[in-house]
Amino acid sequence: MTDQHDPRDELGILAPRKMKAKFDYLHREVQRAAGVRITRRQALGLGGLAVLAAACGPVTTAPKQNASPSASAADPLAGLPLENHLEIYNWSQYDDPSTYTLFKKLPDEAAAGLRIHETYYSSNDELLAKLGAGGTTYDIIVPSQNAVAELIEEQKLMKLDKAHLPNLINLDPSFLKPAYDPNGDYHVIKDFGITMFFYNNKIVTDQPSSMLEFYNLLTKYVGKGRTNLLDGAEEVVPLALMAIGIDPNTTSQGDFDKVKAFLLGLRKGVTTISSYGYINDAIAGKIILSQGWNGDVRRIIQGRAKQGDITGVIPTAASEIWADNWCILANAPHPVAAHAWINWILTPSTAVTEMLYHNYKIPMPAALDQVPASLKDDPMFNVPKTYTDNYHYILNVSPQVVQARTGIYTAFKAA
Amino acid sequence: MPRTARSFKPRYPAWLMSPSFLYYAMFFLGPMAILVVFSLSTQTGFGTIRFGFDTSQYRLVANALYLKIFQRTLLMAFLGSVLTIAVGYPVAYWMARHLSTYKMLALLLVVVPFWTSFLIRTYALKIILDPQGYLARDFGINIQYTKYAVGLGLVYNYLPLFILPVFASLERMDWTLIEAATDLGARPLTAFRQITLRLTLPGVVTGALLVFIPMTGEYIIPNILGGGKYEFVGNLIGDQFTEAQNQPFGSALAISLMVALSVFVIVYILFATKEERFGA
Secondary structure, three states, X not given: OOOOOOHHHOOOOOOOOOHHHHHHHXXXXXXXHHOOOOOHHHHHOHHHHHHHHHHHOOOOOOOOOOOOHHHHHHOOOOOOOOOOEEEEEEEOOOOOHHHHHHHHHOHHHHHHOOEEEEEEEOOHHHHHHHHHHOOOOOOEEOOEHHHHHHHHHOOOEOOOOHHHOHHHHHOOHHHOOOOOOOOOOOOEEEEEEEEEEEEEOOOOOOOOOEHHHHHHHHHHHHHHXXXXXXXXXXHHHHHHHHHOOOOOOOOXXXXXXXXXXXXXXXXXXXXXXXXXXXXXXXXXXXXXXXXXXXXXXXXXXXXOOOOOOEEEEOOEOOOEEEEEEEEEEOOOOOHHHHHHHHHHHOOHHHHHHHHHHHOOEOOOHHHHOOXXXXXXXXXXXXXXXXXXXXXXXXXXXXXXXXXXXXXXXXXXXXX | OOOOOOOOOOOOOHHHHHXXXXXXHHHHHHHHHHHHHHHOOEEXXXXXXXXXXXXXXXXXXXXXXXXHHHHHHHHHHHHHHHHHHHHHHHHHHHHHHHOXXXXXXXXXXXXXXXXOOHHHHHHHHHHHOOOOOHHHHHHOOOOOOOHHHHXXXXXXXXXXXXXXXXXXXXXXXXXXXXXXXXXOOOOHHHHHHHHHHHHHHHHHHHHHHHHHHHHHOOOHHHHHHOOOOOXXXXXXXXXXXXXXXXHHHHHHHHHHHHHHHHHHHHHHHHHHHHHHHHOO
């Protein structure tokens, strides 16, 4: 995973190494404009630049030399060679190390001498800020659903060339066109999870089954121990909206007023609002009633196996479903390699390795059939579709909606 | 030939100041200017802004909800400072007046917690306040995730910042004045009130402001000890930047807090100059 210099790709131009990604991009642009395969040397030479200048110039009626219009629309990368580098910007420790090494050993990738360089971010905010600042040379990014929607709107993502992703057929079709990318043009789902809740069954004697019932029990049990909500305006407000039967992505002021009243009514029942540290506290037996993400709740229940006092509930009715996704940036210097990477991830055997590594579900039936029963039969990993059918993605609809949610969140905390 | 008047002014060239001036310009004035520019711009999208002269953000600050949070922050910082004085002054007095051999050791013990990360000290306090801990179980003091825990955290974390300047002014005080007062028949309490307290008052004000100002900007203590549901202005500003991605409003809130604090800084400057004039 180092940025190794490849002598076969010698440019013969004195330029900083950093420029390589930019030259690759230029090469691709020239090739796209020319419509034929040309070598880097040609592409970056005067002839190539002339082709590019012609393509950028006034609209010309002269037909493109080879690729037929329909083919180029459906498969814009047709005929382009596989690059020898891939730049990934990802969450840390989110993919099995063998996924990278095996990818580089695939015949085409090995022949191209492909190298992968990966850097990491720790939140979608960080990712968006970095992309917003510009000047990046990443190929692959892994945004969560709301960041995907934002990036599509800002036209920062490349429309995927499905001809380069034949393994897409392995995915559960119901995950191809979600609300955050209605045409499924810009993302491939990496894995997904849900927001559920858990309680200490020695203390909480009711048996809540929906998020609304969870909220209604907070005030009743807060005197007996710590209750917790997941933090953040984008969790607290949309989750409460769903509990009272409203679209989490609503833009209506009336809905905001309703959810604010609902939240302020249960404020006394909330001890903490925290999304980090609640796993350890719950395993230490300090939380009696709390929301949590499915991967975390699995860990908590495993951690309390000896006491057996934690019950996890996948809510009936509405709750949150979230997803992390593979996307390619519009200015990716190595689009062919990026597509090859995503296609490799979509191989069932790779998906099995990945799921065993990160323990989040990849919606790929052929892969799920191969994971061990202990994982496959655990509804907190393999969340049944009957539940997720009722769940919604929480999106950053507009700055106004996000501001309204933050206002409610602040009022809730300050109450 | 007239004798040249002897000047006591330092004979250093003014340009020697340039490194520190540059430092302040780049890392204090520069960011401050950026903050002002941001607070006057308009949000056009997520994390994107249009620069201009838009004062609407400042009008939003005057919302009842935000004013309540400003009020709460200032009140909590004020109470925290008063408690710090109540706890810190006797300690400083004891160290300065009654210790001789172990004076420096005591001073060291006051400073030592500062060598540990602020965050770790706050987490340590969280463990002490745990409902299953001794304090809650054996003494019935179960205040974790309440405003009392936040107050305790404020006093605990900032106490050394108060003790040090007060200790310094007590150290410099001329204790023979007290002897003279008692010789002239003053009761100990009267002597303390009329001499010690008056002479160390500038030190107390300095110490109190040294703790009051950072307390108003506190972010970590309310978050950790308040259970993430106790809002200080710092938390409000943080949410505007990270949750709402609304830099203009977050900047306007930050500037407003600075303006509110300037009042207290002016008080500080007045007292600080007074101290220089009379000495303590």
